[in-house]
Amino acid sequence: xxxxxxxxxxxxxxxxxxxxDERLRAGIVxxxxxxxxxxxxxxxxxxxxxxxxxxxxxKLVGVQATTAVLADYSEVPAAVADYLRANNLPxxxxxxxxxxxxxxxxxxxxxxxxxxxxxxxxxxxISHAEAGIAETGTMALISGPENxxxxxxxxxxxxxxxxxxxxxxxxxxxxxxxxxxYGKGEMPRTVNFITGPSRSGDIExxxxxGAHGPRRLHVLxxxx
Amino acid sequence: MSAQSTAHSFKAxxxxxxxxxxxxxxxxxxxxxxxxxxxKAASELPEFEALRENAKEIKNHTLAHLxxxxxxxxxxxxxxxxxxxxAADAEEARQITLDICRKVGAKTVTKGKSMITEExxxxxxxxxxxxxxxxxxxxxxxxxxxxxAPSHIIAPAVHLNKEQIESDFRRVHTHLDAxxxxxxxxxxxxxxxxxxxxxxxVADVGITGANFLIAETGTSIIVTNxxxxxxxxxxxxxxxxxxxxxKMVPTLEDVSQILRLLARSATGQxxxxxxxxxxxxxRKGAFSSEVDAGSREENATKKEARAQARGDVDGxxxxxxxxxxxxxxxxxxxEFQDMLRCIRCAACxxxxxxxxxIGGHAYGWIxxxxxxxxxxxxxxxxxxxxxxxxxSTFCGRCESVCPxxxxxxxxxxxxxxxxxxxxxxxxIARYGxxxxxxxxxxPKLYALSTRIAMKAMRLLGRGKGRFTWLLGASAWTKYRDFxxxxxxxxxxxxxxxxxxx
Numbered sequence: 001x002x003x004x005x006x007x008x009x010x011x012x013x014x015x016x017x018x019x020x021d022e023r024l025r026a027g028i029v030x031x032x033x034x035x036x037x038x039x040x041x042x043x044x045x046x047x048x049x050x051x052x053x054x055x056x057x058x059k060l061v062g063v064q065a066t067t068a069v070l071a072d073y074s075e076v077p078a079a080v081a082d083y084l085r086a087n088n089l090p091x092x093x094x095x096x097x098x099x100x101x102x103x104x105x106x107x108x109x110x111x112x113x114x115x116x117x118x119x120x121x122x123x124x125x126i127s128h129a130e131a132g133i134a135e136t137g138t139m140a141l142i143s144g145p146e147n148x149x150x151x152x153x154x155x156x157x158x159x160x161x162x163x164x165x166x167x168x169x170x171x172x173x174x175x176x177x178x179x180x181x182y183g184k185g186e187m188p189r190t191v192n193f194i195t196g197p198s199r200s201g202d203i204e205x206x207x208x209x210g211a212h213g214p215r216r217l218h219v220l221x222x223x224x
Numbered sequence: 225m226s227a228q229s230t231a232h233s234f235k236a237x238x239x240x241x242x243x244x245x246x247x248x249x250x251x252x253x254x255x256x257x258x259x260x261x262x263x264k265a266a267s268e269l270p271e272f273e274a275l276r277e278n279a280k281e282i283k284n285h286t287l288a289h290l291x292x293x294x295x296x297x298x299x300x301x302x303x304x305x306x307x308x309x310x311a312a313d314a315e316e317a318r319q320i321t322l323d324i325c326r327k328v329g330a331k332t333v334t335k336g337k338s339m340i341t342e343e344x345x346x347x348x349x350x351x352x353x354x355x356x357x358x359x360x361x362x363x364x365x366x367x368x369x370x371x372x373a374p375s376h377i378i379a380p381a382v383h384l385n386k387e388q389i390e391s392d393f394r395r396v397h398t399h400l401d402a403x404x405x406x407x408x409x410x411x412x413x414x415x416x417x418x419x420x421x422x423x424x425x426v427a428d429v430g431i432t433g434a435n436f437l438i439a440e441t442g443t444s445i446i447v448t449n450x451x452x453x454x455x456x457x458x459x460x461x462x463x464x465x466x467x468x469x470x471k472m473v474p475t476l477e478d479v480s481q482i483l484r485l486l487a488r489s490a491t492g493q494x495x496x497x498x499x500x501x502x503x504x505x506x507r508k509g510a511f512s513s514e515v516d517a518g519s520r521e522e523n524a525t526k527k528e529a530r531a532q533a534r535g536d537v538d539g540x541x542x543x544x545x546x547x548x549x550x551x552x553x554x555x556x557x558x559e560f561q562d563m564l565r566c567i568r569c570a571a572c573x574x575x576x577x578x579x580x581x582i583g584g585h586a587y588g589w590i591x592x593x594x595x596x597x598x599x600x601x602x603x604x605x606x607x608x609x610x611x612x613x614x615x616s617t618f619c620g621r622c623e624s625v626c627p628x629x630x631x632x633x634x635x636x637x638x639x640x641x642x643x644x645x646x647x648x649x650x651x652i653a654r655y656g657x658x659x660x661x662x663x664x665x666x667p668k669l670y671a672l673s674t675r676i677a678m679k680a681m682r683l684l685g686r687g688k689g690r691f692t693w694l695l696g697a698s699a700w701t702k703y704r705d706f707x708x709x710x711x712x713x714x715x716x717x718x719x720x721x722x723x724x725x
Contacts, residue, residue, distance in 0.1 A: 004310045008549050009295075011554065014553075016557050040271050148537050190502055192499075192501075204409065205256075210413070212360065212420065213452075
């Protein structure tokens with residue numbers, strides 16, 4: 001019995017005039033997957049570390065995120081408390097198991113911090129980014145118990161902590177890091193690239209913030 | 225059978241659309257917003273043109289090896305714990321989706337914005353079989369309330385204004401205070417957010433499309449601004465991705481190149497707010513029991529190891545990908561293969577003078593504008609959709625802004641040729657062309673007769689400058705005047721002026 005799968009592959013091969021077992025073609029495909037050649041990398045982010053950080057901050061503002069730069073992780077809880085107070089938000093916070101966030105001195109603030117995924121009841125959440133991409137002002141976040149994906153989308157206010165040492169220039173710079181962590185060809189369940197707070201232009205083409213995801217995105221850059 | 229088409233009555237659709245003052249008013253937003261934003265974004269990236277060329281090469285390479293990349297992709301998805309299903313046509317894709325929903329006893333499914341599920345007519349089918357689909361992209365939600373199809377591939381409700389949306393919300397959201405104020409656009413957005421948040425939290429299955437599938441890793445990618453696609457795929461027990469065969473790209477590096485073009489060409493953003501890569505279902509903790517046993521004296525590193533080993537705390541338990549053909553494999557290797565490079569950015573329709581006048585619904589099927597005029601006849605047949613490639617002035621703007629450098633006007637010409645070959649043109653067009661061909665093959669006779677005709681028309685229209693009615697050309701003069709010729713043919717003028725030089 002032929003299946004839809006068989007028919008689909010047969011139809012593709014008929015159109016391409018190939019059998020599918022040509023060694024040359026298979027070699028070309030293996031080689032590309034193996035080498036994963038880089039294409040054109042914009043010049044704009046091929047700059048030194050301080051300039052990358054400056055570009056990242058500029059791009060973040062350009063996509064309506066807010067930012068703060070901190071000397072080290074011990075300053076994170078106070079910076080979060082300040083941010084929530086300044087925006088008239090309740091002093092609650094949800095975080096994952098990320099050891100860098102777990103080690104922050106939360107008890108020095110009046111914040112009510114809970115740990116785990118979000119079920120939709122959390123107003124504020126904090127995540128630790130894997131990297132920040134200067135080229136476009138993009139935060140890269142990886143799923144897992146350290147930083148559950150639901151924290152990136154359900155809360156109204158999303159705070160992202162980024163280590164200054166994890167600022168990269170271009171989008172492609174992320175992939176070697178992920179391959180080093182998970183192995184070539186392997187991925188975490190989710191990689192989220194987040195560039196600013198949620199928005200929609202579906203009503204008369206007017207951009208409005210806070211469609212379904214967070215209404216605010218606040219980025220704390222640590223160690224700069 | 226795919227979604228219902230009215231493409232055969234394109235001429236009547238277009239006439240109706242142009243007579244609809246509200247629609248033509250609403251469509252001004254397309255002209256005003258998209259064009260400038262794209263131009264700005266493209267000009268701010270000096271490598272934009274080089275990226276277009278590279279993206280074209282990446283897709284051409286992928287399509288030439290599509291069978292092999294699909295096999296690699298399938299193996300990767302399976303290895304990561306997901307399921308791959310292949311569907312030859314719309315009916316099969318719908319049935320596979322329904323079977324997955326039934327297996328988990330799904331009552332409601334949330335949906336991310338997806339043109340492919342529009343193409344296969346998924347919503348009507350699920351509904352008829354007792355599963356309620358809820359569109360969660362704001363634009364898609366609005367048109368679902370109205371029982372309409374999208375009129376634009378990235379801005380489905382671009383044909384509507386806020387008063388129309390307000391009246392739909394009042395009609396459907398009857399559980400809310402009838403006296404609430406919805407005059408501001410933000411109050412409409414806030415209301416949709418609240419209504420849909422409830423739906424996200426109770427959905428059993430989440431269905432999304434995919435902007436890309438990555439062979440290297442078995443990953444599907446969605447690109448959104450609202451975050452609705454992410455809530456759709458992260459919250460329910462089951463995530464179903466429906467994608468057509470040409471969404472394939474080889475590697476993470478390759479998709480990065482095309483991502484640089486997608487948002488810039490679509491909305492003028494450098495990067496859309498959410499670009500999400502999904503690979504397989506929620507990860508299980510392999511060693512959870514052993515690690516838990518020794519959990520008394522953990523230091524920070526051990527804690528981290530334990531967290532890793534414990535696996536994900538959210539995300540879907542099942543991950544399915546339905547790969548749809550629906551006529552695309554037949555486009556490979558032929559004169560329409562280039563169309564399979566399309567990444568659905570909508571730049572072509574945003575820049576199309578025809579789309580600006582008539583909007584998306586007049587095209588009669590799922591894909592409007594220049595990309596629709598090329599793709600629709602390939603997918604549902606030239607007999608049904610042969611009129612669409614005629615809806616072009618051949619101004620070439622679509623090709624000049626296409627990030628994937630698809631030669632859209634050339635392919636519309638291919639369709640016109642096919643339409644002619646198959647005798648699908650109206651008799652008057654065929655006789656007219658035959659008559660013209662008779663003269664064109666006889667240059668002396670052609671020159672003589674056009675000279676006489678120009679003189680005669682000049683005489684007839686003397687002093688008027690323009691005809692408001694002309695025998696045999698009423699289809700033209702009904703909408704615009706016909707200029708009175710100046711008495712000399714182009715060829716005569718050319719000869720005279722070159723002779724002077």
